[in-house]
Amino acid sequence: MLIARLQRRHILAMAIAAVLRPAETAIAQSRKITIRVGHFPNITHVQALIARGFERRGQSWFTSRLGPNAVIEWYAYNAGPSAMEAIFAGSLDLAYVGPNPAINAYARSAGAEIRIVAGAVNGGSALVVQPDEGLASPRDFVGKRIGTPQFGNTQDVSARAWLRDGGLRITQSGGDAHVVPTANPEQLSLFKTRQLDAVWTVEPWVSRLELEAAGKILIEERQAITTVLVARAAFLAQHRDLVHGFVEAHRELGTWISQHPKEAQAMVRDELKADFRVTMPPELISRAWPRMTVTGDINLSALQVYVAKAQRVGFLTTIPDLSALVDSP
Secondary structure, eight states, X not given: OHHHHHHHHHHHHHHHHHHHHHHHHHHHHHOOEEEEEEEOSSXXXXXXHHHHHHHHTTOOTTHHHHOTTEEEEEEEOSSHHHHHHHHHTTOOSEEEEOHHHHHHHHHHTTTSSEEEEEEEEEEOEXXXXXXXXXXXXXXXXXXXXXXXXXXXXXXXXXXHHHHHHTTOOBOSSOBSSEEEEOOHHHHHHHHHTTSOSEEEEETTHHHHHHHHHOOEEEEEESSSEEEEEEEEHHHHHHSHHHHHHHHHHHHHHHHHHHHOHHHHHHHHXXXXXXXXXXXXXXXXXXXXXXXXXXXXXXXXXXXXXXXXHHHHTTSOSSOOOGGGTBOOO
């Protein structure tokens, strides 16, 4: 009798659970997941600018592919080191960033915090010099001032490595030549007033230095990795399928950009004006566009060049195991 009573209670409990389970599942499915994505107001972060442009039109490129429960929030930064600090603070989940800040952040955290999940843009970076100062080799830069977007960002490391490889002594704050981390908008005005002899930066600032300040390109990095897509390691581990979906949508967006260059250029121009109050004429965007290659591809061997540069200039003293750096879900 006792056994029969217990069996009836068990059956009743199972029936109640069966009724409640669909409701619990529905609640779980209805939970919103916010993906916080960082980027810069640069053409070399074109995927982010275009995605924001689609949202301004009422069309979300990413949520239309990830599902209605994915919420995308965009955050703008001047350069990579700032975005990596936001990753460390747990304020960002994904970010479009240069390879050097990503590598430095990976090394700082002993491989615990950062994963590169896709490529984004190659090319679009250059060293621009004053046209009448005879700057042609590192030796010509003794006593000169070179602007870079931010201390430790990809162009900053490239500038220091190039000068050092040319035989100059370069320290963090001085040396034979002075590498001066300066926000991109300020670089243009300082170059115009000759307070900077050269600038190593990315588009659209390369073209602006050419068109608005008569700058001359000395080194153009057409094949260099300029932008990658990184994920906070904990977010990737917790939401791997979601990050996978974001990466796939990111790759599809890259294909769309390549197939619709005129529309993409117009959207970039509109987004820079609407969100960042930066007005750029169409000819400036069209001048910068061929210097970039939009891609979703990335591999560890291509990143070793940036690891070596960072080592040479003292940004990386010890290198952790890099096998987990690239993790395309």
